[in-house]
Amino acid sequence: MSKQRWLLPILFNLLFFGMKKEKIPAWMRILLVLGAVALAAAIILPIWRIELDAPQYPEGLAMQIYSYKLGGSIDIINGLNHYIGMRTLHESDFIEFTVLPYLIGFFALFTMVVALLGRKKPVFWLTGAFLLFAIVSIVDFWKWEYNYGHNLDPNAPIQVPGMSYQPPLIGFKQLLNFGAFSIPDIGGWLMAVAGGIMALCVFMLLKKQKKLLANTSAVLLLMALLSSCSQTPSPIKLNKDQCDNCKMTIADQRFGAEIVSKKGKIWKFDDTNCLAEFLEENRVHRSQVKDIFLVGFDGAHDLLKLETCLLYQSEELKSPMGGNVAAFADKNALDAAAKSLPGTTITPAEIGL
Numbered sequence: 440m441s442k443q444r445w446l447l448p449i450l451f452n453l454l455f456f457g458m459k460k461e462k463i464p465a466w467m468r469i470l471l472v473l474g475a476v477a478l479a480a481a482i483i484l485p486i487w488r489i490e491l492d493a494p495q496y497p498e499g500l501a502m503q504i505y506s507y508k509l510g511g512s513i514d515i516i517n518g519l520n521h522y523i524g525m526r527t528l529h530e531s532d533f534i535e536f537t538v539l540p541y542l543i544g545f546f547a548l549f550t551m552v553v554a555l556l557g558r559k560k561p562v563f564w565l566t567g568a569f570l571l572f573a574i575v576s577i578v579d580f581w582k583w584e585y586n587y588g589h590n591l592d593p594n595a596p597i598q599v600p601g602m603s604y605q606p607p608l609i610g611f612k613q614l615l616n617f618g619a620f621s622i623p624d625i626g627g628w629l630m631a632v633a634g635g636i637m638a639l640c641v642f643m644l645l646k647k648q649k650k651l652l653a654n655t656s657a658v659l660l661l662m663a664l665l666s667s668c669s670q671t672p673s674p675i676k677l678n679k680d681q682c683d684n685c686k687m688t689i690a691d692q693r694f695g696a697e698i699v700s701k702k703g704k705i706w707k708f709d710d711t712n713c714l715a716e717f718l719e720e721n722r723v724h725r726s727q728v729k730d731i732f733l734v735g736f737d738g739a740h741d742l743l744k745l746e747t748c749l750l751y752q753s754e755e756l757k758s759p760m761g762g763n764v765a766a767f768a769d770k771n772a773l774d775a776a777a778k779s780l781p782g783t784t785i786t787p788a789e790i791g792l
């Protein structure tokens with residue numbers, strides 16, 4: 440018998456020798472099979488995407504990263520990179536494209552074998568190995584982004600002293616007039632699902648054995664890193680934050696406003712007039728807006744969702760940019776203010792919101 444025919448049994452026995460033969464439940468085996476299928480699909484599907492938005496590209500540009508190639512608007516992005524001194528992107532420059540399909544394929548096969556064996560201990564081996572793979576991959580991706588955004592051609596036509604163009608690891612980042620948004624693509628989410636299945640299996644096995652080990656949280660770290668960006672508003676910092684429309688410092692806590700995009704980006708304003716002008720100029724597409732918030736006129740000046748608050752306009756309000764609109768959480772608060780501020784109740788549409 441050839442050496443190659445002996446190799447697989449030897450490795451198999453080394454890996455699983457001495458393991459306890461405790462069975463895992465059937466539902467866990469089914470989940471692991473689904474995880475293996477998800478990993479296999481990730482080999483041919485895009486794993487990550489970086490989107491670029493700018494006024495001159497209203498439809499946006501996107502770069503998709505597969506396990507074995509680059510996709511999307513690579514030629515256009517390479518043309519833009521020339522002007523700011525960034526390296527052009529070529530698949531031959533990435534050794535990862537040579538090994539990554541095999542690594543993902545290995546984990547797909549490993550997961551399927553663990554599901555078919557139906558033993559407890561291999562689940563821990565699988566999850567630990569996949570966690571290590573995820574951490575190494577994320578670190579490698581960050582290093583690539585760092586080198587890509589910092590090693591610039593000193594003879595580039597456009598040079599901004601001290602400026603680097605490193606894309607975000609995950610989430611949103613402003614790079615000159617381009618907004619860069621980095622997020623897993625369908626293949627990346629499938630890998631996250633597979634990792635989540637492994638983490639769930641480990642958690643349930645530990646829970647069943649009443650052994651809440653400290654490294655359980657480490658197993659779940661991958662899912663936390665791949666979670667989507669926060670889409671909640673950010674409190675306005677008085678006398679520090681700048682209005683994204685008029686560029687003045689926000690100084691009156693009664694009239695602030697915010698836009699939160701579906702990608703988690705936040706724009707802040709000192710007045711409803713600035714907010715309306717920002718939207719009218721289409722500086723953010725309405726389709727990309729998740730929520731609009733207005734600062735409550737009274738009380739703790741909490742951020743109120745536009746669709747739930749009541750608006751009152753009065754020339755006596757004297758807001759920073761002449762909008763003279765106050766937001767209230769309820770009718771009682773509005774009526775109390777109206778006693779000393781003659782004006783009218785209005786709808787968002789009447790002021791361009």
